[in-house]
Each structure stands twice: as C-alpha cells, then as structure tokens.
Amino acid sequence: MRYLAAMVFLATSLACSGTAAPLKTTAQGDGTDAAGDRADDDEGDDGDGGDDDDTGGDPIGPSCDEVETPLDAATRTPLGKTGADLLAALPAEGAGDAAWAPGESESAFTFGITVNEGSLRLVESTEVYPDPGTDGPAVGIVCTDRISVVGVLRLVSAAGGLDTLVPTTFELFRDDQGAWPVAFSAGVEATDLGADFDLGSFVETAKYETLRLFVDGEIREGILSGSLVAQGTGSNGETAWAENIEIVTFAGSGKAR
Numbered sequence: 001m002r003y004l005a006a007m008v009f010l011a012t013s014l015a016c017s018g019t020a021a022p023l024k025t026t027a028q029g030d031g032t033d034a035a036g037d038r039a040d041d042d043e044g045d046d047g048d049g050g051d052d053d054d055t056g057g058d059p060i061g062p063s064c065d066e067v068e069t070p071l072d073a074a075t076r077t078p079l080g081k082t083g084a085d086l087l088a089a090l091p092a093e094g095a096g097d098a099a100w101a102p103g104e105s106e107s108a109f110t111f112g113i114t115v116n117e118g119s120l121r122l123v124e125s126t127e128v129y130p131d132p133g134t135d136g137p138a139v140g141i142v143c144t145d146r147i148s149v150v151g152v153l154r155l156v157s158a159a160g161g162l163d164t165l166v167p168t169t170f171e172l173f174r175d176d177q178g179a180w181p182v183a184f185s186a187g188v189e190a191t192d193l194g195a196d197f198d199l200g201s202f203v204e205t206a207k208y209e210t211l212r213l214f215v216d217g218e219i220r221e222g223i224l225s226g227s228l229v230a231q232g233t234g235s236n237g238e239t240a241w242a243e244n245i246e247i248v249t250f251a252g253s254g255k256a257r
Contacts, residue, residue: 061139061141062127062128062130062139063128063141064125064126064127064128064141064143065125065126065127065128065143066123066124066143067124068121068122068123068124068148069122069124070120070121071083071120071121071122071147073117077122077147078122079122079145079174081180082147083117083147083149085147085180086147086148086149086170086182087115087117087120087149087257088256088257089172089180089219089222090113090115090149090151090170090182090219090257091113091219091254091255091256091257092112092114092255092256093112093254093255094110094112094222094224094252094253094254094255095108095110095252095253096108096109096111096224096250096251096252096253097109097250097251097252098157098159098160098162098249098250099248099249099250100157100159100160100202100247100248101202101245101246101247101248102202105159107157107158108158108159109155109156109157109162109250109252110155110252111153111155111224111252111254112153112154113152113153113154113257114152115149115150115151115152116149117149119148119150120147121147121148122146122147123145123146123147123148124145125143125145125146126143127141127143144173145173146171146172146173147171147172147173148169148170148171148172149169150169150170151169151170152166152167152168153165153166153168153184153186153215154166155215155228157248157250160197160248161193161194161196161197161198162193162194162197162228163193163194163195163196163197164188164193164194164197166188166215167186168185168215169184170182170183170184179220181218181219181220182219183218184215184218184226185214185217186215186216187213187214188213188214188215188228189213190211193213193228199211199213199230202230202248203232203245203247207234208232208233208234209234209235210232210233211230211231211232211233212231213228213229213231214228214229214231215227215228215229216229219254222254222256223252223253223254224250224251224252224253224254225249225251225252227246227247227248227249227250228246228247229244229245229246229247230244230245230247231243231244231245232244
C-alpha cells in the first residue's frame with residue numbers, strides 16, 4: 001500500500017474543491033497510516049488499499065511502499081519488538097479528563113480498547129521518490145516500520161454527549177527519542193458520536209462546504225491522549241481553503257490488559 005505525504009494530499013484536496021456545494025460531513029482517513037507522519041492530521045488514506053491520487057496511475061509525489069506480514073504475537077520482528085509488546089502497551093480501559101471547545105470546559109471521560117489479535121501485522125515501509133524530472137512537489141517523506149493490530153476504541157464523555165466506538169489500527173513504532181508509543185488515527189461520522197452529541201455546538205457548520213471528522217492520538221506508558229477534530233473546507237471564487245477545528249482533547253491513564 002502507498003500513501004502520499006500530507007502536503008501532497010492537502011494540496012490535491014484543495015485544488016479539487018471547486019465551487020460551493022451542499023455541506024457534507026464525512027469521515028477522515030481509515031487509520032491505517034497512523035504512524036506514518038504524526039505531525040500532520042490532514043493525511044489520510046481513501047480506504048481502497050491503493051494510491052491516494054485519483055488518476056489511477058502512480059502518485060505525483062513521494063510515497064511509502066508498504067509490505068504487511070502476518071505476525072504471531074510471540075515472534076520477534078526486525079524492529080526488536082513482538083506483537084505481544086504492542087498488545088501489552090494497549091490498556092483495556094481507563095479514565096481521565098476531556099477539555100471541550102469553545103471555552104475549554106472540562107469533564108470526565110472513559111475509554112476502552114478491544115483488539116483482534118489475529119490481525120497483528122509487521123508493516124515494513126520504504127520511501128519511494130518520483131524519477132528525476134517528474135512533475136510534482138519536491139518534498140521529503142518519512143516512512144516508518146511498525147507493528148499494527150486492528151481494534152476498536154470506545155470514548156465516552158457525558159458532558160459533551162460523546163459515546164462512540166471508533167474502529168482503528170493501533171501501531172507501535174519507534175519515535176525520534178527512541179521511545180515506543182502506539183499511534184492511532186481514524187475517521188468518524190458525526191452520526192456515530194452519540195445520540196446526544198451535537199456537532200453544531202462546537203463547529204459553525206454553515207461556514208464550510210464539507211466537514212471531515214477524525215480521532216487522532218497516541219498511547220505512552222499506559223497514558224492515552226488524543227483529540228476529536230473537524231476539518232472544514234470552503235472556497236472563495238477560485239481560491240480553496242481548509243482549516244482544522246479542535247472539538248475535544250482527552251487524556252487518561254489505563255489499566256493493563
């Protein structure tokens with residue numbers, strides 16, 4: 001599987017925004033590349049297992065060529081870690097605090113994690129750059145080898161009406177400081193965030209032509225932290241724009257699996 005760098009993805013998205021259209025709220029990404037570039041929330045995969053461009057050909061910019069190998073929990077990988085190390089890093093449940101925008105009002109929140117151990121994979125990721133002279137942006141990309149497992153993250157915060165199950169991929173990778181956090185990122189639908197969740201309480205929905213929602217975060221030493229973010233897009237004549245709106249941030253400690 002290949003995915004484009006966030007800069008390429010955002011530039012392509014903005015160029016295709018076109019003129020005003022009815023508001024659409026859609027999920028952002030599928031969580032399969034959560035560890036690929038933790039700095040950019042705009043990055044995403046279209047979920048079809050192929051390249052993220054719409055041309056049907058090769059990506060126009062640098063990409064990551066990825067090979068997934070089924071993994072037994074006890075098998076030690078070339079990363080020096082096992083599938084069991086990833087599973088042990090995922091707390092089964094926990095609790096903490098959530099800060100809601102606007103005003104950053106605080107409330108309690110709880111979370112739970114379930115996984116499908118049969119989905120454990122070693123993901124080996126290699127940078128692929130276009131041939132010299134090929135049209136496209138001259139940007140760099142970092143591709144990260146990692147261990148992944150498919151699971152579900154439940155987030156509950158009564159104060160904001162949040163009660164949702166987020167299917168995602170949890171990914172264990174080595175960061176720049178030599179630590180081994182677990183990353184996750186997944187698109188969500190507003191209708192799946194809870195019967196009492198009101199998106200309009202946090203986002204000026206009329207301001208945008210489209211809205212995409214995603215949950216993004218990481219787990220370090222049993223502490224889960226992350227956020228629920230809306231990405232809104234619009235256009236002024238031939239100029240397209242996008243912005244991220246942070247709805248809630250959360251952090252909490254968990255119990256060992």
